[in-house]
Amino acid sequence: MSRSASPNAVAGVAALIGDPARAAILLALMGGRALAAGELAAHAGVTPQTASGHLARMLAAGVLAQEKQGRHRYYRLASAEIAETLEALMAVAARVEPRRRAPGPRDAALRLARTCYDHAAGRLGVALAEALAARGYVRLADGAAAVTEEGQAFLAALGVEIGAGRRPLCRACLDWSERRPHLAGRLGAALLEHALASGWVRRAGEGRALLLTPAGLRELPLAFGLPSDWAEERP
Amino acid sequence: MSRSASPNAVAGVAALIGDPARAAILLALMGGRALAAGELAAHAGVTPQTASGHLARMLAAGVLAQEKQGRHRYYRLASAEIAETLEALMAVAARVEPRRRAPGPRDAALRLARTCYDHAAGRLGVALAEALAARGYVRLADGAAAVTEEGQAFLAALGVEIGAGRRPLCRACLDWSERRPHLAGRLGAALLEHALASGWVRRAGEGRALLLTPAGLRELPLAFGLPSDWAEERP
DNA sequence: GCGATGCTTCGGTAACGGCCGAAGCGCGGC
């Protein structure tokens, strides 16, 4: 009865994710951008009215947020916690399902670089985190607030603008494919935004994949001191 | 169709957690110990035969592991990933449900110290992680393998024996109540085991709560250099 | 051996929830 973190609440959230159509919607929103109800219906493979019901439920539960714009309604994940939960579920699901050998080009691209809600993940995200830590600009050990003074100066010189807000400045988010941490929080979001603005990476379509541009391949290692083999696959 | 990390697999795992009875079972197993089928049925508030069905499904899905012992069958979480996913879901659920103000003594104890599957969490887990990082024994920035050489020596001198295995040596696991990272992985498990063996903490009943003993209150700060106010609640 | 205990399998019931067709709002365009 006086259970600490009620099983029912956990079950409620999990059940919300536990429907194929809703899971497809949530995964589509992992790209970090808000999508219109109709697009999400197409992603999930259901009719608009069915999707509308799902969206209303997830909105009421606080899992999604809504933005009205003209006759469109755009939905996005309500918080970074939701995105983290989805990544954790993906890690379990990848282990659980035998994962028939089909690591197509799309999968390879995702392992190299992708968005995790609003920050960069994949080998790119991991390499950035490790390079910044190695140079003493970031200390993940401190937990929530972990950019050093040198890091502040470095990022400012680079032109990375970190927004204000309630969210933690810097957090470690465990990677689904790499199983090593990458940078999340406001810093993670700012780094992704800077990389996009600098033309180092581009979003590939509406999914989560990020495309590394020639400029990025050239300038990213210089800017952040990435090792020369950062883009290469590991065992 | 060729979606990267199939929505269906994610939905399948989430749906497994998304039933009140199964969620209760999984949360009961977050204590890290294996429990018998009958105990789990009682925890979930269902009859043994109903629980048996749930357990069989989760076993087949690879979410639970089973150990037969005489006429008892003990179940435990199959992997640390499952535990992480549950913690993430709890974080979301805590945000989502208005959380009526009832932080009873039990809740306070959980925030102070609890097990997270097989390692220590709560303020104790966070304080340990930060103290070890501050003294240069652990560097979370490196990701998976993050105990420094000094740390190896320190832990060996202390008598903490880190087991072998496939699991990462050291990982950061984000805390549900503190929202700061604590140590997981083989190191986290070894630290908890050492604290239990030293009589610094005791398991409270079958739940996840850990009781700090007088010896622990005295010796833990000395052994790990915890700050004097580590046990106090923060805003 | 025998009965008791712990767990599982089987069968039937009941309820929850996803799905779509049709109809109802709200906004934008001509």
Add this chain to the structure above:
DNA sequence: GCCGCGCTTCGGCCGTTACCGAAGCATCGC
């Protein structure tokens, strides 16, 4: 103003599944 489009609400159908009672296997104690 009218029509078209996007999204939502309503009503009914149907599949899935959680649940329990009863029976079937194992294992332990006597």
